[in-house]
Amino acid sequence: MKLVVCSDPLSRWWRAQLSPDVIAPVVWRWVWLAVVALSLGAAMWTPAEAATSEAPRASTQPVSEEERRTMGEALQRASDASIGVLVRVVDGSASAETLGAIRKGSGVVIGEDGVVLTIGYLILEAEQIDLVLDDGRIVPARPLAYDVATGFGLVQSLVPLPLRPVPLGDSAAISADETLMFVSGGQGGAVSPARLLARGQFAGYWEYLIEGALFTAPARPDHSGAGLYNRHGELVGIGSLVLNDTRASLRQPGAWLRPDGAPGGRLPGNLFVPINLFKPIVDELRQRGRSQASERAWLGLSCAESDGRLTVLRVSRDSPAERAGVRQGDRILRIDGAGVDDLPGFYRHIWQGGQAERDVQIEVNRSGEVVRLMLHTVDRQMTLKRATGI
Template sequence: MARSFLRRLLFALLAGLAAGSALAQGARSEFDARAELLERAQAAVVGVLSEAVDDAGSIATLGALRRGSGVVIGDDGLVLTIGYLILEAERVDLIVEGERRVPARVVAYDVASGFGLLQALAPLRVAPVGLGRSAALATDEPLLIASGGADGELSLARLVSQRAFSGYWEYHIDTALFTVPPRSDHSGAGLFNLDGELLGIGSLVVSDALGPGVGRLPGNMFVPVDLLKPILAEMRARGASRLSTRAWLGLNCSESDGEVRVLRVTRDSPADAAGLQPGDRILRIDDAEVGALETLWKTLWRNDAERDVVLTIRRDGELQTLTVHAVDRMKTLRRPQGI
């Protein structure tokens, strides 16, 4: 069923793009070759089921049981996914071919990029996909999104922007891929070009795929694979890239009209210990004025991970200065006993 649907989808897409071209005039060999590449890409997308350790701090926001997707990128059963699916995981299973369950172990969780790596503990019997060049994508280029598991789906997508992205959860990347229409099963889903190459891993649903101030256009944000290539060996060897050794406060913040405000404070975090509260407006961090999340996070990360950070805030109309002792985020994460 999935194979037949993919071929119909691909043929309709390519025929529409190339009406009057060699494809429309009957050059089926090129179509068949591309269809095989895309079928291989779809087969490489597996389901990911994870369960967090009992005392994981991430349960408060992500829940204890998490479901999403991953993409096989290694002949040895290496699977790339989005990190929050496997953050502080006690157990992880991969769902192959919609129903076969294969146990896996967490190889890496990378704070800086947001990627996660899993290693299958039994043969997957799935061919890996190649990594494409996400930076080479053109706006409006047709793409495919594939999710895995029993309810895995395939759909067409369109790239509408590539730009920096700052997350509310102490996260920033300088390049992110934004596609439409939105998919709700985006977590860890694979974004592919029409050559079957992996371009990105699904992270979020967003309301502003075109960018802030351009108008509401719901879509998805994907973390580009270009970020993975220079750190993949390091992630496999160390469990994270060196960029993931960075300061952490335990804040969720929002940005609007040049103001950054605290949305949530993680319990027992440095920010909680220092007295930060939801609603606080952050005016300065150390010597930098804060008008954007990017400034807040990049200033936080530019020095040692474990140090005192000075925040100037406005609360109930009054200025306050708070000193927060930041910690290394990687040291705060819970792991299964014996690992």
């Protein structure tokens, strides 16, 4: 049974919709899903309201009973399809240093054949993968795909799953006033409403760049691989990160969708990888284990961008950057003679030409001294450890 997570104002408003005689004879999870569906017919709280005692305002366009029933069924199906993912990685894996040797997250059943979509870093260098159903049953699975370019991961259940797959929605069609449903899986899984704050470009410090990323609130810690659903129970995003401040992470301020998104205090939230990045490559991932776009150059650098400067935060073990002598604290000035002042521009230069292996020259400022370093890039996927027999 999944728990329900919500802010105090919203929780009080939800409970006010149900009298004790209605709650008593009904299984709690079904009640909460019905209330989530009911809340889709009302305006949800804004982050500003969530910090006060104000309840959500009533919608001017009420939802019919038939629409509520249909939405409730769709959301129940979506909730059921969100399951837990437990991973143990291969001994000696480099990713264990940053992501841990034992990982826990969620995934969403998207295929009748037991294929589960999750976030890729959960299954990176996996030795053993188990899927955890809501009733506690544990089902073995194997890695099917890991896509560097988008961040998605696919796993294949090794036994039939007693769950229906969910349909894929349109992540570009979500409106600012649409209430979404955030669902994590497994026995500790939970359901909560969410609101889209912004949709735009996101650049991660680990050589990662996507378009159309979904920024949501309120923040949930159980984000890894969690499903984000629209009011029709369609999957629109897969959870990737929790953000201390969604405004600082959004690269295009003009992409902010909420009127309460004006400059102000810090606003925590979550980042979801949009499902529209998955739909064009689903067949490729199933057949090849990754997309063509993932066959690209990798340096092994984690960089921070601040005030037009790129600073090296970390150098991956046994990476091209480490072999070339790049150090933590180096400030990147140029790549192949071209000046760089932001992560997207830096990444695009590295990936240009579509070659995984090539030579690049990086110029850095190291304690006031300009140092030029030659790196030979590699295919990231070729550096990853794999389970025996895979």
